[in-house]
Amino acid sequence: MIATDAEIEARTAKRTAELQKSIKELQENPRVINIRVIVPAEACPVCQGIAGTYAKNAVPQMPPEGCSCPRGFEGYAQPMLNVIYP
Ligand SMILES: [Zn+2]
16 A cells, blocks of 8 residues: 555654654653664665764754655654663
């Protein structure tokens, strides 16, 4: 089944809302120092460009402006915890 633009738009909007919420939670968690942005291997070049590790308050806008992923933005954020090394 091929998703219509409206379906992709609705799915991306839902995913974006969830992502913003989880990023906000990570930013409020003192144990989280950095946030790693992960995008699928088949993501568009704009998305590939924002993949990486950021200070938790400097996370790029997601979906990034100009994203052209065929199935909508599918990246996500992963917390980098403050690990105390011995
Ligand atoms: Zn994209």
